[in-house]
Amino acid sequence: MATLARKDAPAVAAEPCQYLTFTLGGEMYAVETLSVKEIIEYGQVTTVPMMPPSIRGVINLRGAVVPVIDLKARFGGQPTEVTRRTCIVIIEMGGSDECQVLGILVDTVSEVLEIPPGEVEAPPAFGARIRADFIRGMGKVGGGFVILLNVEAVLSTDELSVLDELSRQGTPVDAGALPRLGSSVPG
Amino acid sequence: MSAQMDDALQTLIIESRELLQNMEEALLLLEQTPDDAEAVNAIFRAAHTIKGSAGLFSLDHVVAFTHVAESVLDRVRDHRLGMSPALGSLLLEVCDHLGQLIDGVAAGQAPDDALSGRSDAIAARLQTYLETPSAVQAEPDFSDVDWPDGNDIAPPSAAPVHGNDSVTSGMWHISLRSGPNLLRDGMDPLSILRYLGTFGQIVNLELILGDIPPLSVIDPESCYIGYELSFASETDQASIDGAFDFIREDSVVRLIPPYGPIADYRALFADMPEDSLLLGRMLVRCGSLTEEELAQALETQGRMGPDSGGGSPAPLLGEVLVAQQLVDKPLVDAALERQQQVKATAAGEATLIRVDAAKLDQLINLVGELIIAGAGAQLVARRLKVPDLVESTSVLARLVEDVRDSALTLRMVQIGATFNRFRRVVRDVAAELGKDIHLDIQGGETELDKTVVEKIGDPLTHIVRNALDHGIEPADVRLARGKPRQGRLSLNAHHESGSIVIEVSDDGGGLRKERILQKAVERGLVSEGQVLSDKEIFGLIFEPGFSTATQVSNLSGRGVGMDVVKRNILALRGTVDLDSVEGQGTTVRLRLPLTLAIIDGFLIGAGNASYVVPLEQVLECIELPDEDKPEQGASYLNLRGEVLPFVRLRDLFDIPGEAPRRENVVVVQYAGERAGLVVDQLFGEFQTVIKPLGKVFSHIRCIGGSTILGSGEVALILDVPGLVRQVTERQPVSRHLPSTLSPV
Numbered sequence: 001m002a003t004l005a006r007k008d009a010p011a012v013a014a015e016p017c018q019y020l021t022f023t024l025g026g027e028m029y030a031v032e033t034l035s036v037k038e039i040i041e042y043g044q045v046t047t048v049p050m051m052p053p054s055i056r057g058v059i060n061l062r063g064a065v066v067p068v069i070d071l072k073a074r075f076g077g078q079p080t081e082v083t084r085r086t087c088i089v090i091i092e093m094g095g096s097d098e099c100q101v102l103g104i105l106v107d108t109v110s111e112v113l114e115i116p117p118g119e120v121e122a123p124p125a126f127g128a129r130i131r132a133d134f135i136r137g138m139g140k141v142g143g144g145f146v147i148l149l150n151v152e153a154v155l156s157t158d159e160l161s162v163l164d165e166l167s168r169q170g171t172p173v174d175a176g177a178l179p180r181l182g183s184s185v186p187g
Numbered sequence: 188m189s190a191q192m193d194d195a196l197q198t199l200i201i202e203s204r205e206l207l208q209n210m211e212e213a214l215l216l217l218e219q220t221p222d223d224a225e226a227v228n229a230i231f232r233a234a235h236t237i238k239g240s241a242g243l244f245s246l247d248h249v250v251a252f253t254h255v256a257e258s259v260l261d262r263v264r265d266h267r268l269g270m271s272p273a274l275g276s277l278l279l280e281v282c283d284h285l286g287q288l289i290d291g292v293a294a295g296q297a298p299d300d301a302l303s304g305r306s307d308a309i310a311a312r313l314q315t316y317l318e319t320p321s322a323v324q325a326e327p328d329f330s331d332v333d334w335p336d337g338n339d340i341a342p343p344s345a346a347p348v349h350g351n352d353s354v355t356s357g358m359w360h361i362s363l364r365s366g367p368n369l370l371r372d373g374m375d376p377l378s379i380l381r382y383l384g385t386f387g388q389i390v391n392l393e394l395i396l397g398d399i400p401p402l403s404v405i406d407p408e409s410c411y412i413g414y415e416l417s418f419a420s421e422t423d424q425a426s427i428d429g430a431f432d433f434i435r436e437d438s439v440v441r442l443i444p445p446y447g448p449i450a451d452y453r454a455l456f457a458d459m460p461e462d463s464l465l466l467g468r469m470l471v472r473c474g475s476l477t478e479e480e481l482a483q484a485l486e487t488q489g490r491m492g493p494d495s496g497g498g499s500p501a502p503l504l505g506e507v508l509v510a511q512q513l514v515d516k517p518l519v520d521a522a523l524e525r526q527q528q529v530k531a532t533a534a535g536e537a538t539l540i541r542v543d544a545a546k547l548d549q550l551i552n553l554v555g556e557l558i559i560a561g562a563g564a565q566l567v568a569r570r571l572k573v574p575d576l577v578e579s580t581s582v583l584a585r586l587v588e589d590v591r592d593s594a595l596t597l598r599m600v601q602i603g604a605t606f607n608r609f610r611r612v613v614r615d616v617a618a619e620l621g622k623d624i625h626l627d628i629q630g631g632e633t634e635l636d637k638t639v640v641e642k643i644g645d646p647l648t649h650i651v652r653n654a655l656d657h658g659i660e661p662a663d664v665r666l667a668r669g670k671p672r673q674g675r676l677s678l679n680a681h682h683e684s685g686s687i688v689i690e691v692s693d694d695g696g697g698l699r700k701e702r703i704l705q706k707a708v709e710r711g712l713v714s715e716g717q718v719l720s721d722k723e724i725f726g727l728i729f730e731p732g733f734s735t736a737t738q739v740s741n742l743s744g745r746g747v748g749m750d751v752v753k754r755n756i757l758a759l760r761g762t763v764d765l766d767s768v769e770g771q772g773t774t775v776r777l778r779l780p781l782t783l784a785i786i787d788g789f790l791i792g793a794g795n796a797s798y799v800v801p802l803e804q805v806l807e808c809i810e811l812p813d814e815d816k817p818e819q820g821a822s823y824l825n826l827r828g829e830v831l832p833f834v835r836l837r838d839l840f841d842i843p844g845e846a847p848r849r850e851n852v853v854v855v856q857y858a859g860e861r862a863g864l865v866v867d868q869l870f871g872e873f874q875t876v877i878k879p880l881g882k883v884f885s886h887i888r889c890i891g892g893s894t895i896l897g898s899g900e901v902a903l904i905l906d907v908p909g910l911v912r913q914v915t916e917r918q919p920v921s922r923h924l925p926s927t928l929s930p931v
Contacts, residue, residue, distance in 0.1 A: 157885075
């Protein structure tokens with residue numbers, strides 16, 4: 001149904017208003033359906049050592065190795081607990097010169113919602129639980145708000161790889177415990 | 188047809204670039220040995236072929252420009268003009284400019300004003316080498332030749348003495364019978380005529396249409412026509428011959444020079460399928476033969492007829508000509524030899540084919556998938572424990588391995604071409620710096636993966652430029668230091684345990700350790716009083732923003748460079764190191780993997796995860812002795828009397844859970860350094876298809892990439908040098924641990 005609507009109205013591509021909603025730690029978030037490639041069940045994530053907790057690991061997506069980002073850890077919380085309903089949403093970014101495919105770990109995937117641009121409020125200056133630049137806007141849905149994520153900022157490759165750099169610099173001399181830098185995101 | 192034309196044009200572009208490369212190499216060679224006739228010929232041939240092919244595509248700007256260069260080269264070839272450094276430089280410019288013209292053709296653009304202006308400027312400078320203009324006024328004894336339009340083309344300046352055996356026509360005679368595939372091969376008989384028109388004039392042309400079949404059976408894609416034409420031109424036989432280079436294979440081309448012997452015409456009559464009398468009439472109409480000459484030719488031809496038809500096998504044309512004392516025996520032998528050579532080169536070329544690199548990449552990707560799928564099948568077979576199935580999957584695995592190896596060799600290219608490019612770099616940079624530098628190339632035949640070759644060009648250029656600029660001293664300093672005036676830079680490549688090692692060494696001033704150290708302290712890279720080994724000090728110059736050059740030249744010295752070099756090489760899973768002796772020179776050593784796609788790996792397990800170590804870095808595996816089991820971190824063990832430092836993968840990677848009772852040590856070696864990796868399990872050899880980890884992991888150390896196991900699980904590939912570095916950095920007390928070990 002969602003894809004059908006998209007094909008019928010190419011003008012939508014210029015002003016996307018379809019969002020995939022999902023929950024994360026009880027909170028409702030949404031990403032544009034245009035950047036969503038597919039949704040897969042959680043399974044067989046290979047942990048990459050010496051990485052901050054926001055980078056959960058890598059999966060084999062039909063022959064391609066795709067990194068999986070733990071959104072809850074990225075937002076400064078604890079690593080996501082895997083349950084029966086945990087999913088990986090595969091996101092495609094860039095597109096113009098270099099296309100990047102990443103997976104994000106979410107608690108549950110809810111539904112595809114149509115939110116017209118008029119129903120999207122500017123992000124609050126403060127008060128949200130996550131960094132302001134991660135929020136593209138607040139979608140009004142049935143009297144409540146859904147946080148529309150700015151995927152480019154949340155999954156910024158530069159920032160994620162710098163996180164990894166930071167984690168290395170912070171590595172204590174005695175071997176063993178890795179620093180948990182997920183909560184002290186720069187910027 | 189137009190698609191074929193495009194293909195042909197693409198071939199022209201590729202070939203022209205190759206020819207220009209040859210031309211440049213030959214020109215640089217000529218600078219060393221100015222008398223090398225072979226090099227001069229090579230340059231001439233290159234220019235000539237480019238001109239010829241460009242003419243076929245009516246690329247007039249290329250033809251016009253190359254023509255001037257060719258004329259100059261022709262004089263050099265005939266020793267009418269000596270090679271001088273100035274001419275050499277000019278010809279190198281010609282070479283570069285032709286490259287730009289060809290680039291323009293490749294981009295499908297018409298030359299802009301700037302480019303045409305440059306063409307004219309260079310052509311004008313070339314003209315100064317052509318001391319006499321080529322156009323000579325027509326001489327009176329050519330009044331019998333009927334020039335159809337205009338007198339702008341001059342006939343040969345002096346008519347040779349011709350007796351009874353020669354014709355009186357002062358024009359070339361060209362006979363062409365085009366092969367049926369001419370059009371299908373992307374050629375056009377018309378474009379050849381057009382090209383001929385660029386250096387002469389077609390005086391008369393007779394079409395031979397006798398071969399055209401009835402309309403009902405005609406194949407529109409076949410070419411049936413031939414022609415006889417008389418051609419007025421001052422150029423030599425080779426140039427005219429050149430016009431037909433692309434169609435010679437299929438078609439019959441005969442060229443008879445001005446005042447050619449009647450015997451040539453006689454042979455022409457004998458060889459061509461048409462009726463001699465009919466053909467003779469055409470030749471008369473062309474103006475190549477007079478009636479008397481025709482009669483003379485036909486008479487001898489007629490006399491020959493019964494002789495050859497007398498039962499014994501028909502004598503070869505050459506023998507006939509020799510028997511009639513029309514041609515010298517050596518001449519025929521020489522011609523035959525040349526024919527043989529042409530055949531030999533044709534056969535040699537047939538063993539090589541050009542393949543689109545993208546197709547090869549696709550093949551390698553498919554082979555990669557095949558390996559992963561094969562590993563999956565083998566896993567299933569082992570689990571099912573059906574002996575026959577296990578047997579057949581293992582046979583399959585072996586075959587897949589062979590396929591992989593041969594697929595990878597398809598992409599292997601010699602590094603020589605990359606090295607040779609530096610001849611020009613060294614020449615130009617040396618000239619700019621006013622230094623005299625000789626480049627020495629060794630191991631150019633060493634092969635490595637094309638993708639690696641493409642990516643080392645830039646780092647290598649940086650290193651070479653650095654060596655030229657900062658390494659090798661100016662001549663006066665060299666002489667004062669008791670060194671030969673000419674500096675030496677050498678590029679050397681060889682294989683070493685699954686890697687390729689590329690060395691760039693110079694005999695210059697070397698690195699001054701104190702200055703590097705001082706600078707490093709200034710920049711805060713090293714704290715004062717810290718004791719570093721030579722290797723570590725030299726390693727500092729690869730740090731970002733580090734440059735000791737007191738002067739900033741436009742070549743290097745801005746402090747960007749060596750760190751970029753290092754980053755590029757690390758991205759290729761390679762390493763850089765540097766040796767230097769002050770006052771004697773510096774050697775930069777790049778160590779690179781042979782391929783970036785598929786490696787032989789050794790699969791190990793720690794915790795729930797599997798890891799792959801490149802097999803060529805694994806020396807042996809031993810069980811971790813009980814007495815060496817420390818509580819935490821890295822330590823060392825006694826390996827047959829030698830100290831082997833080791834690191835526990837569990838500790839390094841912070842793998843949760845208890846280590847099993849039995850642990851194993853994988854002894855790894857890299858660049859002469861050895862270390863042990865303590866792991867839980869050893870799974871054995873594994874063909875590893877390398878999958879990149881993506882930009883998110885661009886700063887990761889210890890992990891070189893990833894691969895997919897037969898089970899579909901992702902396994903990480905350990906980067907052994909990075910791992911060893913990580914461990915040594917964590918232990919500041921024993922910094923030189925691995926390097927103090929003797930290599931095996």
